[in-house]
Amino acid sequence: MNWLCVVAGAMIGAPLRFLTDRAVQTRHATVFPWGTFTVNVLGSLILGVLTGATVAGAASSHTQLFLGAGLCGALTTYSTFSYETLRLSEGGARFYAAANVLASVTAGLGAVFAGVALAEGLWV
16 A cells, blocks of 8 residues: 555656656756756755654655655656756856756755745644
């Protein structure tokens, strides 16, 4: 039963990642990977809210599997982040590569902390 929660979440997360990435990237005429940045920060925020809800006892184990492992696991993408950063660096856009690393890590951590704080405000 647990694996079905993960599969169901991933069935939503993977197409959501693709559609969000395309929608965001087509609106920006730059080499910076805004689509991947957006899905990774969004996934971090969702995971932060889920973590805060779990600590407060407001999220079941099935919810954790569905949203955390399934949806967020398929929505976020460390491999694409790594590939795009490498591609930027090899293409001579070293500033954008460094900015991608710094902005992604900073925004991702900020989003997860904000998500936890939001959940604590709602459920604690």
